[in-house]
Amino acid sequence: xxxxxxxxxxxxxxxGVLALQGDFREHIAVLRxxxxxxxxxxxxEELAEVAGLVIPGGESSVMDKMSRAFGLAAPLKAAIASxxxxxxxxxxxxxxxxxVLDAIAGQQSLGGLDISVRRNAFGSQLDSFETDLDxxxxxxxxxxxxxxxxxxxxxxxxxxxxxxxxxxxxxVAVEQGNLIGTSFHPEMTGDTRFHQYFLDRVSAR
Ligand code: GLN
Numbered sequence: 219x220x221x222x223x224x225x226x227x228x229x230x231x232x233x234g235v236l237a238l239q240g241d242f243r244e245h246i247a248v249l250r251x252x253x254x255x256x257x258x259x260x261x262x263e264e265l266a267e268v269a270g271l272v273i274p275g276g277e278s279s280v281m282d283k284m285s286r287a288f289g290l291a292a293p294l295k296a297a298i299a300s301x302x303x304x305x306x307x308x309x310x311x312x313x314x315x316x317x318v319l320d321a322i323a324g325q326q327s328l329g330g331l332d333i334s335v336r337r338n339a340f341g342s343q344l345d346s347f348e349t350d351l352d353x354x355x356x357x358x359x360x361x362x363x364x365x366x367x368x369x370x371x372x373x374x375x376x377x378x379x380x381x382x383x384x385x386x387x388x389x390v391a392v393e394q395g396n397l398i399g400t401s402f403h404p405e406m407t408g409d410t411r412f413h414q415y416f417l418d419r420v421s422a423r
Pocket of ligand 1: 273274276277278281307308309310312337338366367368369
């Protein structure tokens with residue numbers, strides 16, 4: 219039979235998931251289910267091996283401290299500056315934002331996305347919620363989105379595209395060049411379209 223060699227799917231790229239803290243295991247599982255070779259990243263040498271990176275949800279202030287303590291912050295910034303595709307979810311979105319509102323004292327981000335993002339933007343009344351989002355880039359059906367102590371994108375620079383908004387217009391997903399960010403957690407719902415969207419960026423590069 220003529221066909222593609224077994225094991226060489228279109229997602230065969232080696233990608234990383236920042237594994238300092240947060241729900242990195244869930245992202246690795248989703249990426250592997252799509253055929254990608256997904257590795258946990260904790261050290262600069264490991265980052266050098268991958269063609270794209272997911273930064274998971276968790277706690278951005280802790281992820282920030284650990285990335286600096288482990289010598290990963292500078293190589294991560296360099297990877298972002300080089301155009302490596304990076305997908306940040308929730309705390310990961312905060313990590314790749316240029317400006318963080320309601321950060322803890324001394325908290326830094328890696329930056330790259332020309333946005334202002336507000337941490338824990340839904341307050342204590344509404345820590346977590348779920349809703350369906352229409353996302354043109356992903357097509358039908360709407361994506362079921364889970365928000366957990368989620369950030370909101372409050373300002374976007376001229377080069378940034380808002381790709382999903384809540385019904386009140388607040389921005390919850392953005393992209394700029396090879397950087398993609400969502401306030402919510404697609405790794406928790408079984409909908410793999412955002413991870414595929416990220417992998418398409420990796421293979422296009
Ligand atoms: N509130 C967290 C933070 O500030 C993000 C929550 C999440 O990733 N689910 O980093």
